[in-house]
Amino acid sequence: QSALTQPASVSGSPGQSITISCTGTSSDVGYYNYVFWYQQYPGKAPKLMIYDVNNRPSGVSNRFSGSKSGNTASLTISGLQAEDEADYYCSSHTTSDTVVFGGGTKLTVL
Amino acid sequence: QLQLQESGPGLVKPSETLSLTCTVSGGSITSSSHHWAWIRQPPGKGLEWIGSIYYSGKTYYNLSLKSRIIISVDTSKNQFSLKLSSVTATDTAMYYCAREESSRADYWGQGTLVTVSS
Numbered sequence: 001q002s003a004l005t006q007p008a009s010v011s012g013s014p015g016q017s018i019t020i021s022c023t024g025t026s027s028d029v030g031y032y033n034y035v036f037w038y039q040q041y042p043g044k045a046p047k048l049m050i051y052d053v054n055n056r057p058s059g060v061s062n063r064f065s066g067s068k069s070g071n072t073a074s075l076t077i078s079g080l081q082a083e084d085e086a087d088y089y090c091s092s093h094t095t096s097d098t099v100v101f102g103g104g105t106k107l108t109v110l
Numbered sequence: 111q112l113q114l115q116e117s118g119p120g121l122v123k124p125s126e127t128l129s130l131t132c133t134v135s136g137g138s139i140t141s142s143s144h145h146w147a148w149i150r151q152p153p154g155k156g157l158e159w160i161g162s163i164y165y166s167g168k169t170y171y172n173l174s175l176k177s178r179i180i181i182s183v184d185t186s187k188n189q190f191s192l193k194l195s196s197v198t199a200t201d202t203a204m205y206y207c208a209r210e211e212s213s214r215a216d217y218w219g220q221g222t223l224v225t226v227s228s
Contacts, residue, residue, distance in 0.1 A: 003156070020166050036214045038157075045206055045218040046157065057216065089157050093213040099147070104156040 004029065004090055004102035009022040017078040020105045022090030023071060024069055028100055030071035034093035037075045039086050040104075046089060050075060077107070085109040112137040114207050114219035122201075122226050132207030132219060139188045140165040145210040146190045147223040148181060150203040151221075158203075162210055163190055197226045 005023040009062045012018040022029065022037075029035055038046035048057055050066040055075065063078045069096075077084055090102040118130035132146070139146060147162035152188045161171040171179050180193040194201060203224050206214035 025210050034213045038215075045221055047218075048214055048216050051214040051216075052212070056185070091157075091159070091213075091215075096173065098172060099151075099159040099162075099210075101157040101159060 002100070004100055004101040005091060005107045006088075006090060008103070008106065009031070009106045011110055012077075012080045013110045014080050014082065016080050017076060018080060018107065019077075020075045020088055020090075022072070022073040022075070022092075022102050025091055026094075027090040028094040029068065029073050031094045031095055033067070033068070035068055035073040036091045038089045038091070039063075040089065041086050049088075057058070080109055082109050104106055112209065112217045114189045114209065114217060116205060116219045116222040118205050118222060118224070120223060121226060122197055123228050124198055124226055125196055128192070128197050128201060128224055128226070130192045130205055130207075130222065130224070132192075134190075134209075136187045137169050137209075139183065139190065140185050143211055145170070145213075146183065147210045147215060148192045149206045149208055149215065149218075151201070151206070152203040153175060159206075160192065160194075199226050202226045 033053045037050035039049045040046040053068045054066040065076050088105045113135045115133045122128045145162040148160040163169045178195045183190040204221040206221045207219045209217040
């Protein structure tokens with residue numbers, strides 16, 4: 001059960017768009033549409049931002065969107081704002097009926 | 111509004127057993143649509159899914175931790191618990207409990223820091 005692979009860091013300027021990738025295998029990301037994205041501020045619990053690849057929970061800005069192709073999922077944040085600076089984690093259901101997380105990506109808003 | 115609250119010792123000695131409880135309020139742990147999960151985060155590191163339980167008692171465990179984990183549920187108290195045996199310094203982490211719906215963790219506790227040290 002290896003962790004999903006995410007870039008350690010990404011950055012962008014206010015107003016720009018950024019994309020964070022999340023690469024898994026045919027036993028997790030590639031098998032199910034149960035891919036999720038979480039946002040975490042320092043010292044806080046994670047918050048669900050995207051579920052089932054491309055769905056937003058109520059209250060999450062439509063600047064956040066998700067997609068998937070094969071074994072790789074992506075989170076795109078458009079119109080970057082200072083408040084988007086946080087850590088982002090992907091996760092997926094697996095064929096072992098477990099959940100696996102990515103290593104996390106630190107987003108810096110320049 | 112659903113709330114989850116972790117409780118338990120903040121300091122555990124090496125080789126001993128870490129025990130935490132999550133109390134659920136504002137909703138029932140016997141919901142047929144949800145599982146109840148434990149997730150941890152070592153200081154400065156990423157999230158690790160530990161395992162989850164359904165109200166019936168059926169459990170799902172991280173394969174890398176399976177030999178050391180027991181997750182249980184007490185429906186009468188609306189609580190679920192984690193026991194992690196033979197702990198070492200690498201088990202030092204913030205431990206979160208969460209509600210899962212189709213594997214997505216949509217409600218989280220605030221987390222409790224557990225340090226393994228003599």
